[in-house]
Amino acid sequence: MDQTCCGQPAMNAGYWDEARRMAKHTIEVFEQCPDPIVIPSGSCAGMIRQGYLELFRNDPEWLARADAIAKRTFEFSEFLVDELAYHPNPNQHQCKFVYHPSCHLTRGLGVDRQPKELFLASASVPAQILETECCGFGGVFAIDQPELSSEMLKRTIKRLVDPSADVVVGCDVSCLMHIEGGLRKCGSEIRCAHLAQLLAGQKMGLR
Amino acid sequence: MKTSFRKRIKNAIADPVLQQALDNNADRRRSAQFTALESLGDSQYLKDNARRIRKEVIGDLYNHLKTFKDQAKRNGLVVYEAADAEEACSIVTQIARNHKASLVAKSKSMVSEEIQLNQALEKTGLRVVETDLGEYIIQLRGEHPTHIITPAIHLLKEQVAQTFHEELGAPYSSDVSDMTLIARQKLREVFLEADIGISGVNFGVVETGTLCLVTNEGNGRMVTTLPPVHVALMGIERLVPTLEDLALMLKLLPRSATGQKLTAYTSLIQGAQQATDPDGAMERHLILIDNGRSNLHSSSLQESLLCIRCGACLNACPVFREVGGHAYQSVYPGPIGSVISAGLISIEEYGYLAKASTLCAACRDACPVSIDFPTLLLRVRDETVRTTGTVWGMSVAMRIFSWLVRSPARFSFAQRMAAFGSKFLPKEDGWIDKLPTPLSAWTDSRRFPAFKSRPFRDRISDLDLQPISTTSAVDSKIKVPQSIQPTAMKNYVDQFQDELESLGGSFRICSKHEIAGVVFDTIQELGQDRILSWNPTEPLFDELLASLSSQGLEVVYPSLPSSEGHRGAPLAEFGSFNVGLTGANAGLADTGTIILESGEGRSQLASLLPLHHLAILPIERIYPDLESWLADGGEMIVANTSQLNFITGPSRTADIEMTLTIGVHGPGSVLVIGVEQSH
Numbered sequence: 004m005d006q007t008c009c010g011q012p013a014m015n016a017g018y019w020d021e022a023r024r025m026a027k028h029t030i031e032v033f034e035q036c037p038d039p040i041v042i043p044s045g046s047c048a049g050m051i052r053q054g055y056l057e058l059f060r061n062d063p064e065w066l067a068r069a070d071a072i073a074k075r076t077f078e079f080s081e082f083l084v085d086e087l088a089y090h091p092n093p094n095q096h097q098c099k100f101v102y103h104p105s106c107h108l109t110r111g112l113g114v115d116r117q118p119k120e121l122f123l124a125s126a127s128v129p130a131q132i133l134e135t136e137c138c139g140f141g142g143v144f145a146i147d148q149p150e151l152s153s154e155m156l157k158r159t160i161k162r163l164v165d166p167s168a169d170v171v172v173g174c175d176v177s178c179l180m181h182i183e184g185g186l187r188k189c190g191s192e193i194r195c196a197h198l199a200q201l202l203a204g205q206k207m208g209l210r
Numbered sequence: 211m212k213t214s215f216r217k218r219i220k221n222a223i224a225d226p227v228l229q230q231a232l233d234n235n236a237d238r239r240r241s242a243q244f245t246a247l248e249s250l251g252d253s254q255y256l257k258d259n260a261r262r263i264r265k266e267v268i269g270d271l272y273n274h275l276k277t278f279k280d281q282a283k284r285n286g287l288v289v290y291e292a293a294d295a296e297e298a299c300s301i302v303t304q305i306a307r308n309h310k311a312s313l314v315a316k317s318k319s320m321v322s323e324e325i326q327l328n329q330a331l332e333k334t335g336l337r338v339v340e341t342d343l344g345e346y347i348i349q350l351r352g353e354h355p356t357h358i359i360t361p362a363i364h365l366l367k368e369q370v371a372q373t374f375h376e377e378l379g380a381p382y383s384s385d386v387s388d389m390t391l392i393a394r395q396k397l398r399e400v401f402l403e404a405d406i407g408i409s410g411v412n413f414g415v416v417e418t419g420t421l422c423l424v425t426n427e428g429n430g431r432m433v434t435t436l437p438p439v440h441v442a443l444m445g446i447e448r449l450v451p452t453l454e455d456l457a458l459m460l461k462l463l464p465r466s467a468t469g470q471k472l473t474a475y476t477s478l479i480q481g482a483q484q485a486t487d488p489d490g491a492m493e494r495h496l497i498l499i500d501n502g503r504s505n506l507h508s509s510s511l512q513e514s515l516l517c518i519r520c521g522a523c524l525n526a527c528p529v530f531r532e533v534g535g536h537a538y539q540s541v542y543p544g545p546i547g548s549v550i551s552a553g554l555i556s557i558e559e560y561g562y563l564a565k566a567s568t569l570c571a572a573c574r575d576a577c578p579v580s581i582d583f584p585t586l587l588l589r590v591r592d593e594t595v596r597t598t599g600t601v602w603g604m605s606v607a608m609r610i611f612s613w614l615v616r617s618p619a620r621f622s623f624a625q626r627m628a629a630f631g632s633k634f635l636p637k638e639d640g641w642i643d644k645l646p647t648p649l650s651a652w653t654d655s656r657r658f659p660a661f662k663s664r665p666f667r668d669r670i671s672d673l674d675l676q677p678i679s680t681t682s683a684v685d686s687k688i689k690v691p692q693s694i695q696p697t698a699m700k701n702y703v704d705q706f707q708d709e710l711e712s713l714g715g716s717f718r719i720c721s722k723h724e725i726a727g728v729v730f731d732t733i734q735e736l737g738q739d740r741i742l743s744w745n746p747t748e749p750l751f752d753e754l755l756a757s758l759s760s761q762g763l764e765v766v767y768p769s770l771p772s773s774e775g776h777r778g779a780p781l782a783e784f785g786s787f788n789v790g791l792t793g794a795n796a797g798l799a800d801t802g803t804i805i806l807e808s809g810e811g812r813s814q815l816a817s818l819l820p821l822h823h824l825a826i827l828p829i830e831r832i833y834p835d836l837e838s839w840l841a842d843g844g845e846m847i848v849a850n851t852s853q854l855n856f857i858t859g860p861s862r863t864a865d866i867e868m869t870l871t872i873g874v875h876g877p878g879s880v881l882v883i884g885v886e887q888s889h
Contacts, residue, residue: 006667007621013608015569017591021612028616057585106570111584137528141568143604146651148566150220153655154532155568184656187641209659 005032011050015142019058026055027065033072039086040076043199045108045175046142048078052112078108080118080174080198091125091202098169100126100201103159103182104135105175118174118198125201126172133162140181156185163193170207171195183209215537215562222533228364231867232534235363238868239525242469243576249471250461260462261579263455264516267416267447271507271515274416274449279498281419286481287442288495298499299330302408302441305495306336309439311405315397317423317430318342319410320358320519321443321499323541324554327408339400341429343393343874344865350377356535358542359467359521360865364534367867386869394874397429401875402781407433407491411444412518413459416451418849420480421496424464424473428818428861428876431475435814435853438777440491442479446498447507447515453845457836459518462578466520468864471709472801475876476856478848486810488769490852502554510589511553516579517546523573523583529566538563545573549586552594561594622665629661702799702832703884709802713859714872715880719829722750725885726757729824732881733763733789736822740764742784743791746811750826750885751793765791768815781815790816790877794825795847795854796839797832797882803858804882805839807851817857823877825857829884 010025029051033040042048055069083089094100102122109115119132139145139155159182163171171193173179179195186193194208201207213221222228247253267274283289292298306314314336316322328338328349340349344361348354350373355361362370371384380392409430413422421442423430434440450456464470483490506515524530524544535543540551540560548567551560569584577583595605614624635642641657644650652658662669707717720728733741745755745767759765768784770777792812794804804825808814817823833839836856840848848854861876872878 005618007615007618008611010612010615013612014588015591016604016608017588017593017595018605018608018612019592019595021608024612025615057588106568106572110571110575111569135572137568137570137572139528139568141570144565144568145656146649147604148216148219149651149654150216150223151529151532151566152568154223155528156655158528180659181656184641184652184658187638187657188643188653188655 005035009047009050009054011047011054012142014050014054014058015144016147023058023065026058026069030055030065030068030072034068038075039082040072041079041082042076043079043174043176043197045078045105045112045114046177048076049107049111051076078112078114078174080121081112081114084117084120089121091121092204094125094127094201094204096170096204096207097127098207099129099131099167100170100172101131101133101163101168102126103133103138103171103173103178105173105178106135106137108174109135114174121198121202122172131168136162138178138182140178142177145181152181153185156181160185160189160191164191168193170201172198172201174198176209179209215539215566218537218539219533219566222537227366227369228534231364231366232531234867235360236525236531239469240576243466243522243525246465246469246471250465256458256461257578257580260458261516263450263458264518264579267449267451268507268512268515271447271449274451275446275498278414278416278419278449281417282414282421282496283419285419286494287419288493290495290497292497292499292501294501295325298325298443298497298501299327301497302327302443303330303334305439305441306331306334306406309405311439312337313400313404314338314406314408315400315404315433315437316340316345316408317410317425317433318345318361319408319443320355320541321410321445321501322408323355325443325499325501327443339397339404341397341400341433341875342425342865343390343427343863346393346397347373347865350374354536354541356543357521357524358519358544359524360868362865363868364536365866367869370866386866386871389866390863390871390874397875398785401429401432401436402785403778404433404437406439406441407435407437408441408443409433411442411448411496412463413456414444414449415453415456416449418453418480418845420453420456420478420848422456422460423477423479424460424475426468426470426474426861427863427874428475429874431477431814431818431855432875434477434479435490435818436777436781438492439495440482440493441495441497443497443499446500446503448518453840453848454837457840460836463518463520466522466576466578470858472798472803472856472858474713474858474860474862476803476858478854478856479852480848480850480854481852483770483772484809484852485772487772487808487852488767488811488813489815490770490808492772506550506553509553510593511549511586513581514546514549514553514586516581517550518579520578522576522578523581526572526576528568528570528572533566545583545587546581549583549590552590557590557593557597561590561598564590564594622667625661625665625667626663629663629665632660635660702834703829705799706797706802706832709800710859710880710882711802713802715802715859715882717882717884719884719886721886725750725826725883726754728883729754729791729826730758730761730763732824733758736789738789740766740787741789741791742766742768742787742813742816742820744793744812744816746793746809748793751811754826767811768813770815784815785819787820789822789824790818790820791824792817792826794827794882795831796844797827797829798834798836798839798856799832800835801858803856805844806855806857807847808853808855809851814853814855817855818876821873821877822879823857823881825880825882827882827884828887830887832884
């Protein structure tokens with residue numbers, strides 16, 4: 004298990020030389036194993052599937068290696084639905100679930116239908132799917148532009164509070180961490196959970 | 211140094227008036243675009259096509275530009291090339307000097323903002339008046355546009371009322387119709403008196419050398435028709451290869467910009483006033499402006515040249531929604547501005563704008579040519595770091611981070627250290643309430659989950675993992691394009707009527723024999739006894755005009771001198787008429803549009819100056835859409851006509867608080883009389 008970080012924070016911050024060094028490390032680690040790579044985060048999956056191709060667009064050797072990795076990289080929900088045809092059991096928790104489609108997953112990777120199918124099959128009624136609207140996380144943006152990030156977070160929280168949700172389900176842990184951090188800061192009882200937690204029937208909340 | 215970007219963002223967020231104005235704008239714009247695109251059926255297919263066309267043009271930009279330039283010259287335009295802002299401004303200044311001009315009427319043009327043309331012209335003593343309502347308001351206030359389509363969207367109507375009261379001496383009224391009427395009166399004087407009209411260009415058509423200009427208020431038509439000299443400013447990238455391609459762009463641009471199926475006025479300008487034309491600009495100058503576009507073209511940001519300046523990315527952007535346009539301090543705000551300001555002007559000056567994005571791609575989805583904004587914004591960030599170095603103060607952190615990441619042992623150690631450090635921070639229910647600076651930027655509005663003493667990468671080996679069987683990892687992510695949904699075969703005449711009436715226009719059908727009576731009655735109902743009219747040599751018109759005259763109507767056929775001479779007096783006279791009567795070459799069912807060609811006996815003033823416009827349209831000339839008209843002889847008409855005007859309902863604006871107001875500069879009512887030729 005030599006896997007560490009894919010390097011997305013560095014790429015997003017504009018430090019592409021550092022991002023390339025991290026990407027090369029990740030590619031080398033994944034080259035040691037021929038299996039599909041399944042990533043429980045839309046933006047990390049997007050980094051490997053699309054970001055690496057951009058980082059190495061002028062480097063044929065690494066571009067080919069990145070491309071080979073990209074072709075067997077899947078986001079979690081995409082893999083379950085498209086590759087395994089997985090059908091979840093209904094979750095036993097009796098609470099109001101809402102699904103937050105994160106931007107990098109939905110718009111970036113184009114993975115929209117799969118997590119919604121899993122969510123609706125698993126979440127107890129009445130489950131609700133929100134519109135794709137940025138929560139304001141954006142990686143380094145959250146630290147670099149805290150005022151903007153916080154305003155966008157406020158808007159997201161408003162959409163969750165009215166009509167009131169109990170659990171916010173998503174496929175990007177960092178967005179969920181940002182949202183639950185905001186909910187907790189303002190004293191809300193609403194919690195977040197990764198789709199995998201819902202499917203596995205785990206306790207809700209990001210712990 | 212200007213106020214820092216972050217400070218400007220803070221100020222914008224803290225400004226309750228701005229926030230209210232932005233909230234009013236955002237959702238309505240987006241839903242309007244969504245609804246308008248839905249009316250196209252498979253809009254994604256059209257967007258893909260538009261992208262392909264634009265990519266083809268930009269890929270071979272200089273050849274296309276040369277062909278376009280040659281064609282425009284053959285059409286009689288005086289064509290210039292300006293390498294930069296200074297050169298462009300000096301060309302305009304020289305044209306103004308040659309004509310001893312003193313008053314310039316301008317319709318909205320972002321490239322003119324980019325080259326700071328107003329300042330350059332005013333320096334030479336010229337009076338320059340912006341005639342788009344939104345631009346006029348901000349000119350009076352001494353501000354810059356906050357949005358590339360709706361420049362005054364940051365203002366509430368009470369602020370506009372105050373400006374009109376202070377600057378124009380108008381009695382204070384925050385009623386949007388009242389304010390629009392004041393602007394109509396003030397600006398009408400400018401149109402009639404102006405020596406030069408300046409406009410932008412929405413598209414240049416390569417094969418025909420045609421300039422296409424879209425406006426809603428009618429000011430674009432005014433400045434390209436009334437003053438003796440018209441100067442068109444155009445960025446070198448605004449090209450489409452053919453008229454058919456233009457038709458596609460005209461499906462997407464208004465829908466994406468304002469949610470309209472077509473703007474009220476779409477003008478196709480081919481050349482200056484011909485000997486047989488009763489009116490039109492006597493001289494037309496076209497200035498092709500580079501000003502950094504060639505730099506963009508040879509850079510990794512080339513894709514940004516696909517932009518057709520619709521502003522949809524601004525409306526979709528969650529960051530623009532929070533701060534508006536002024537915080538960017540660039541002529542081009544929002545996602546497109548964050549890319550091209552850096553590319554057109556300089557990365558040192560504007561590279562930092564790209565930081566204000568979560569890369570959420572709402573802009574790319576909204577873009578009619580699907581510009582890949584997230585990738586371009588990332589490239590700007592990369593370039594900014596490489597050219598301006600460690601301005602962000604993040605360099606050291608990133609280097610350490612990268613060093614940790616490249617060794618699993620170091621990474622694991624760092625995670626444990628973070629967990630150890632977490633122990634000493636104040637927590638609520640396991641979440642850290644306050645992180646030390648600079649990470650306090652996070653905890654000011656959010657809590658942060660404390661690091662686990664055993665990271666997941668260690669815990670995963672405890673899990674009872676079962677191997678799974680996998681289907682082959684195939685690369686099957688290619689989306690299959692859906693075919694275009696067949697348009698419902700509705701009767702085109704009915705569809706034309708529905709569309710026109712939905713815009714506030716009127717439509718009625720009569721036979722050839724009834725037409726004189728219908729026209730006369732309509733004019734009577736409007737309480738008028740004189741009209742401006744076309745007098746083309748057509749039997750239908752000959753009979754109609756003879757009948758109207760015999761019933762005591764004063765019928766005037768407007769015309770303007772086609773040689774040097776002041777147009778003010780005749781224009782003032784024609785401007786006093788309240789009814790204009792014209793024919794129409796064709797109608798377009800999908801948008802409720804009528805197409806009016808200029809030429810002998812076909813004055814453009816008759817459909818522009820009066821408050822009421824009556825148009826006679828043979829109903830067999832109603833086509834399903836622009837493409838079908840172009841294919842059925844329309845292309846020839848474009849090539850042989852100095853100026854064609856596509857009129858889609860009455861003149862309109864939504865520049866003040868997005869409140870729709872009818873009759874800004876052009877007619878406030880449009881009545882189309884459909885004539886059944888066979889009866």
